[in-house]
Amino acid sequence: MPDLLHLLETLLANPWVILGIKLSVLLILLPATLVVGYVELKVMAHIQHRLGPMYPGGFHGWAQTLADGIKFIQKEDIIPRAADRMVFAAVPFLTMMGAALAFVVIPVGPQWIIEDLEVGIFYALAVSSIGVIGVLMAGWASANKYSLVGALRMAGQLIAYELPLVLAAAAVVMQAGSMSMVDIVESQRPFWLFNWPQGLSFVIFMIAATAEVVRPPFDMPIAEAEIITGAFTEYSGMRFAFGLFAAEYIAFIALSALATTLFLGGYLPPIPALDWEPLRPLWFLLKTSSILFVLMWVRWTYPRLREDQLQRFAWKVLVPLSLANIFFVGALKLTPII
Amino acid sequence: MAKVPDELTRARVTGAGTLRTEEMILNVGPQHPATHGVLRVIVTLDGERIVEGEPVIGYMHRGHEKLVEQRDFRQITNLLSRMDWLSGINNEIPASIAVEKLMELEVPPRAQYLRVILAEINRILNHLMFTGSFGLELGASTPVMYAFRERELLQEAMEMVTGGRMHFGFIRPGGLKEDVPRGFVETVLKGIRQLIKYIPDYENLLLGNEIFKQRTVDVGILDPDLALEYGVSGPILRGSGVPYDVRRADPYLIYDEFDFDIPVGAKGDAFDRFWVLIQEMRESARIIEQALEGLPAGSHLGQVPKRLTLPEGEIYSRAENPLGELGYYLISNGEAKPYRMKIRTPSFSNVSVVPHLLRGIYVPDMIAILGSMFFVVGDIDR
Numbered sequence: 001m002p003d004l005l006h007l008l009e010t011l012l013a014n015p016w017v018i019l020g021i022k023l024s025v026l027l028i029l030l031p032a033t034l035v036v037g038y039v040e041l042k043v044m045a046h047i048q049h050r051l052g053p054m055y056p057g058g059f060h061g062w063a064q065t066l067a068d069g070i071k072f073i074q075k076e077d078i079i080p081r082a083a084d085r086m087v088f089a090a091v092p093f094l095t096m097m098g099a100a101l102a103f104v105v106i107p108v109g110p111q112w113i114i115e116d117l118e119v120g121i122f123y124a125l126a127v128s129s130i131g132v133i134g135v136l137m138a139g140w141a142s143a144n145k146y147s148l149v150g151a152l153r154m155a156g157q158l159i160a161y162e163l164p165l166v167l168a169a170a171a172v173v174m175q176a177g178s179m180s181m182v183d184i185v186e187s188q189r190p191f192w193l194f195n196w197p198q199g200l201s202f203v204i205f206m207i208a209a210t211a212e213v214v215r216p217p218f219d220m221p222i223a224e225a226e227i228i229t230g231a232f233t234e235y236s237g238m239r240f241a242f243g244l245f246a247a248e249y250i251a252f253i254a255l256s257a258l259a260t261t262l263f264l265g266g267y268l269p270p271i272p273a274l275d276w277e278p279l280r281p282l283w284f285l286l287k288t289s290s291i292l293f294v295l296m297w298v299r300w301t302y303p304r305l306r307e308d309q310l311q312r313f314a315w316k317v318l319v320p321l322s323l324a325n326i327f328f329v330g331a332l333k334l335t336p337i338i
Numbered sequence: 339m340a341k342v343p344d345e346l347t348r349a350r351v352t353g354a355g356t357l358r359t360e361e362m363i364l365n366v367g368p369q370h371p372a373t374h375g376v377l378r379v380i381v382t383l384d385g386e387r388i389v390e391g392e393p394v395i396g397y398m399h400r401g402h403e404k405l406v407e408q409r410d411f412r413q414i415t416n417l418l419s420r421m422d423w424l425s426g427i428n429n430e431i432p433a434s435i436a437v438e439k440l441m442e443l444e445v446p447p448r449a450q451y452l453r454v455i456l457a458e459i460n461r462i463l464n465h466l467m468f469t470g471s472f473g474l475e476l477g478a479s480t481p482v483m484y485a486f487r488e489r490e491l492l493q494e495a496m497e498m499v500t501g502g503r504m505h506f507g508f509i510r511p512g513g514l515k516e517d518v519p520r521g522f523v524e525t526v527l528k529g530i531r532q533l534i535k536y537i538p539d540y541e542n543l544l545l546g547n548e549i550f551k552q553r554t555v556d557v558g559i560l561d562p563d564l565a566l567e568y569g570v571s572g573p574i575l576r577g578s579g580v581p582y583d584v585r586r587a588d589p590y591l592i593y594d595e596f597d598f599d600i601p602v603g604a605k606g607d608a609f610d611r612f613w614v615l616i617q618e619m620r621e622s623a624r625i626i627e628q629a630l631e632g633l634p635a636g637s638h639l640g641q642v643p644k645r646l647t648l649p650e651g652e653i654y655s656r657a658e659n660p661l662g663e664l665g666y667y668l669i670s671n672g673e674a675k676p677y678r679m680k681i682r683t684p685s686f687s688n689v690s691v692v693p694h695l696l697r698g699i700y701v702p703d704m705i706a707i708l709g710s711m712f713f714v715v716g717d718i719d720r
Binding site: 047048049050145146149153216217219220223224225226227228300301302303304305306307308309 | 362364370371372383386474475476477478479480543544547549550552553700701703705
């Protein structure tokens with residue numbers, strides 16, 4: 001028995017094994033895009049009484065995502081003659097990369113993290129905004145007026161939600177006294193269901209995150225019925241699937257994982273008694289999925305706001321609230337509560 | 339700090355207040371999801387603010403008025419059914435009434451009742467469609483799916499009777515093409531009950547939703563006087579607070595025998611128009627229930643000559659279409675075909691007022707306004 005433990009220890013010390021563990025995070029999170037896309041179809045079908053997504057392949061419409069994928073591959077890849085080809089083609093990489101980079105600092109378990117950067121949360125919030133540049137590029141490169149309007153809406157939206165998002169995260173950083181993601185999770189011990197002092201930050205963060213991933217009620221930059229998917233009007237086939245859908249889902253998962261880490265105790269179990277090392281990634285995935293589900297529910301329920309209404313809401317409600325929240329958390333910091 | 343005179347600031351800050359930014363002309367349509375078909379709106383944009391919006395119609399002109407002159411009086415109902423493709427029966431009824439009045443044909447009571455029932459089912463089908471599509475235009479994709487669920491049962495009833503789902507071609511001068519099949523009353527009642535059960539869902543999902551209110555209240559206020567000047571009618575006019583309904587103002591068929599209310603809005607904004615639309619479904623359901631209760635036995639078709647030859651003369655026949663007042667001005671020169679038929683469609687008049695509503699608003703409001711003006715492009719262009 002001691003031999004076996006010893007072997008395990010040497011194995012875990014091997015840099016290649018460590019690299020393997022780290023890469024396995026990507027193996028979980030990147031295919032998650034497909035899973036979330038699939039689940040969203042099913043959630044939508046149930047909420048809306050939709051028959052289509054429950055049909056392909058027989059049982060519960062399991063083949064729908066597959067069929068969608070095949071359809072996207074088959075579509076003709078059209079680049080308008082007036083478009084700037086280089087920029088146009090680069091967009092899907094940019095929009096996907098930004099959100100995917102955030103996975104680097106997301107702790108699925110205390111050891112199970114690609115790199116526990118000291119500026120973890122700062123890094124995650126910074127890279128998750130890169131996608132906006134992609135959308136702006138798409139808008140300018142497409143040589144289409146609808147795309148331009150969509151891209152400018154996206155830029156306007158970035159200014160509106162980014163500040164509340166960062167301020168809400170800042171309140172958590174104040175509580176933890178560190179920007180490292182693992183430290184933020186550990187600082188929430190003893191953990192009971194939710195990071196209670198951060199209730200308001202959680203609400204602000206979730207609203208701002210919905211605006212960041214451009215999902216209803218804040219999907220004005222793509223608004224199909226108004227500006228015909230905005231910056232992506234001219235995209236077709238796989239470019240459309242990657243540039244818009246895949247990017248949206250990666251960002252969607254990344255921000256839900258971030259919210260889990262900041263407010264729901266990441267890999268910590270809902271009650272301290274359940275804290276058993278091998279189960280930790282499970283808690284993380286469970287919490288992230290619940291956030292994803294709630295956001296899907298919101299998406300299929302609400303209509304869309306207007307861009308100026310979002311701006312007013314962000315600057316007149318969210319920003320003052322998050323500043324007040326920072327004051328509140330600072331005051332709590334003086335007490336023995338946190 | 340002393341106030342700097344305006345001329346000075348203008349001089350220093352290049353063009354603050356005087357600089358005219360370049361306007362962008364955006365073609366919304368003919369292919370655009372919010373125009374349900376091929377309406378085109380040329381909008382001049384300053385940023386996202388609309389300086390001017392000009393609807394361009396005619397992309398779906400099929401020459402109905404001329405085509406009618408080439409067909410006999412039984413065939414024209416089939417043709418007119420295709421004008422407003424969401425409310426076929428309602429298009430057919432006034433045409434048949436015009437022929438019946440000119441020829442002094444008697445329509446048996448059973449046919450009268452069934453016409454009312456079919457017309458009101460068709461009205462509900464139309465209103466459900468617009469309930470769903472308006473939600474969709476505002477970004478809520480769920481109501482349209484619910485609306486189609488409710489439509490399906492009533493569509494089934496229509497299919498039972500007429501064999502078609504859109505172009506029914508079922509009204510004939512003097513009555514109906516056939517009697518209704520067995521099981522019709524039960525199917526309609528089932529559909530009506532399901533509709534009544536789920537209308538509160540629509541009200542909660544849309545009318546009661548804070549975001550929906552933000553997008554529709556005080557958006558696209560249509561002044562009642564302006565509306566009357568442009569000949570606007572239907573739910574849009576009633577949304578502006580004018581209780582005008584042809585079913586009441588100039589009763590045709592047997593509408594004067596039924597008890598129903600005319601819902602009117604208070605402000606005339608997009609919210610009121612949509613509210614009226616939903617309430618009208620309730621009223622239609624009430625009419626159908628009363629009509630089914632009083633449905634008499636008897637023939638579905640009166641005494642009609644084999645060859646319909648109208649006496650010389652002219653007549654204006656009008657009816658309350660789901661979208662507003664539909665009128666046919668029929669001139670007969672004593673032949674088996676109409677000499678001329680002028681068609682007055684509700685959507686044409688309703689859309690003509692749109693430029694007044696589009697000034698100085700944002701692009702998303704334009705979508706809310708177009709969505710709440712409830713038009714069918716085939717009905718505009720004919």
